[in-house]
Amino acid sequence: MTGTGAWFTVAVPAALVGAASFGMASAVQQRATKQVPNIRTLNPRLLFELVRKPIWLASVGTVIVGLSLQVVALAYGPLMLVQPLLVTSVLFAALHAAWLAHRKLDRIVVLGALGCMSGLSAFLLLARPAGGDETIEPQAIPLAVVLGVITVVCLLAASRFPGEIRVIALALATGVIYGVTAALMKVVASQFRAGGFVEPFQHWVLYAVCLVGPCGFLLSQNAFQQGKLISPALAVITTVDPLVGVAIGIGWFGERVVATPAVLGGQAAAAVAIIGGIVLLTHRGEALRREIEDNESIDSDGTVTWG
Template structure:
């Protein structure tokens, strides 16, 4: 229960961070895309810094969640970050909620519940055996090379989708490294944690994933990047849980409800990210000073 609680808190913090970062990135100059000048521009925007602060809160909650539960349970819960963010943001901005938004929220929540019930992730090791990391990092690097390569060649929403998927892989890998690093903390204390390469790889890959995500948010609409980020993170994290931590999922006919659940989540995320509510919170017209102050 502790892992689920902190996973939900992570989703709320991370979703809010994504929207704040999207608002700032949407105003950045297009010529700054895929350059460090984009980060220099964003550092001057208080809204973006607020998003970074929420990301730090999310990182702490995620560390606790991963230290106390299987990665195949914790990471899929993060798909609820979009509905949580839109509902919270709608309340703050005094926006109405169309019936389609509520239906999409039910789809995401119901799809997540169905997936966890059908897959029933369980078991698993606390730490990764040293020999397992090399093939995992090699496969992750190849996947990132392909998605980033596609992102460099296309533009608009296609770039946002490709970079969103690359960011999802980076964040999933960061979660796996973080869970392994926390296992070192539990086994050998602070000394083992700060001498583990996993801790520093978590920081490096996390920073790189953040940079890729900013470019995904700047390149196109939330409808293009968010579903790839949410679904991609859940699926890739589950793969890491099974291959690196020996977590188990139900197979056989249970795969049918799992696929149905993923379809529900995907359609729900698409509906939410295409809604006028998402446009207003993520990249719509600026709000008045009083409203901004409340955020």
């Protein structure tokens, strides 16, 4: 099965079910992080605490299912189709988190998530990256430095500012690291296809993946633990990840994108939609955080009730 038919019969269902898997897993993970002590950013102790929770372990299995479905979707459909569909994990996560907390799904949260998804879809459709190879060139260093600086600034902001600002900063750093990890995994896959199972072990890229990937996952758990709601953090992660991927494709692998004035204008509008969606989610998340904290009361027997 090839062509457009495979997009709609294989790629789209796989991407949507994968997004649902990611969303459900993220909602469960966010809930599990509330059941362990609040641990500082990038401290591996958080994972040791979480691994004792059977529901968290089950969510990791769900993530693996989602990743497998993402690979299937990308095998049969283009990146520009699959990545925007994966952003629907924000909606699935919001729905599942609301169900777990016995709350109604907030309409403004849905609107913000749709803004991120539509902006990302438009950006990828307009950019249409193509060409390039899977070899990291020396000119990759400036972009690597920029991405490293962004990550460090986000971590510093997370250590300084409370509330949703901290959550967004952690999520932004996570998205950057996830995007870098995906690019490095693309190189590893290329090395595997070219030289077999042993080939990747002869290059530094595989070992970088083993270092960077777990850091991104740990940061995502930090972001989930710090946020009252799942949507703002997950929206930032799932939006920034593919955008970093596009930047790396251009800066590292020599991919080309359409860059006419009309396209650049459209991309600017798409960026506004993405930023607007994230800002809306951030402000609404902060308002809901305060509402939840105001309505939260502790009974005399130590149980928590929600007003």
